[in-house]
Amino acid sequence: MDELKKRILQDGRVLNDQVLKVDRFLNHQIDVDLMDRMGHAFFDHYRDSGITRVLTVESSGIAVACSVARRFQVPVVFARKTRSLTMVDDQYTAEVFSFTRQKKFTIMLNKRFLESDDRVLLVDDFLAKGQALLGLINIVHQSGATLSGAAIVIEKAFQEGGRLVRAVGVEVYSLARIASLKNGKVLFS
Numbered sequence: 001m002d003e004l005k006k007r008i009l010q011d012g013r014v015l016n017d018q019v020l021k022v023d024r025f026l027n028h029q030i031d032v033d034l035m036d037r038m039g040h041a042f043f044d045h046y047r048d049s050g051i052t053r054v055l056t057v058e059s060s061g062i063a064v065a066c067s068v069a070r071r072f073q074v075p076v077v078f079a080r081k082t083r084s085l086t087m088v089d090d091q092y093t094a095e096v097f098s099f100t101r102q103k104k105f106t107i108m109l110n111k112r113f114l115e116s117d118d119r120v121l122l123v124d125d126f127l128a129k130g131q132a133l134l135g136l137i138n139i140v141h142q143s144g145a146t147l148s149g150a151a152i153v154i155e156k157a158f159q160e161g162g163r164l165v166r167a168v169g170v171e172v173y174s175l176a177r178i179a180s181l182k183n184g185k186v187l188f189s
């Protein structure tokens with residue numbers, strides 16, 4: 001998606017060889033018009049997949065997940081990273097190691113929000129080492145739902161996540177694929 005690539009070059013900040021900061025438009029301050037157009041791009045790609053649920057993990061995947069779900073006219077469900085007193089129902093759980101936080105945590109999803117006859121589209125802002133997506137894939141498998149693919153805003157193709165997720169048979173569709181962040185520069189694949 002050319003508009004997204006331009007925006008990454010204009011407003012992204014390369015923090016080091018591994019990490020890109022995009023908090024001006026994607027995961028702190030949010031450009032809702034750009035979100036809307038990205039939602040449309042994902043909808044175009046998956047329009048014939050019969051999606052009934054969009055699934056992400058809190059928090060930075062939620063905005064783009066909502067834009068996609070609006071196009072499909074289906075609900076968004078997001079896995080939670082912290083337990084709250086209101087979580088009294090049965091939960092699907094999976095262990096995830098966070099690349100940006102460098103710690104392990106459990107993601108949780110109320111069993112009532114994912115049924116075995118659902119067709120699920122996973123959505124996230126970044127694909128790095130693939131741990132967040134593999135956790136979500138694990139939860140979808142537990143539910144017996146059908147997985148239609150993973151819609152990713154920015155895939156860092158030099159990290160192993162894309163390979164790991166594709167290796168378990170999940171189609172990954174990314175709007176921008178980054179080949180390198182070396183020397184403070186963003187290089188697209």
Ligand code: 5GP
Pocket residue numbers: 018019020021022027060061097098099100124125126127128129130131132133161
């Ligand atoms: P993974 O589980 O694929 O290693 O990482 C996925 C999650 O880590 C994403 O949902 C995103 O929130 C965060 N993340 C990974 N790499 C980056 C990055 O370069 N920049 C930012 N802002 N977040 C990242």
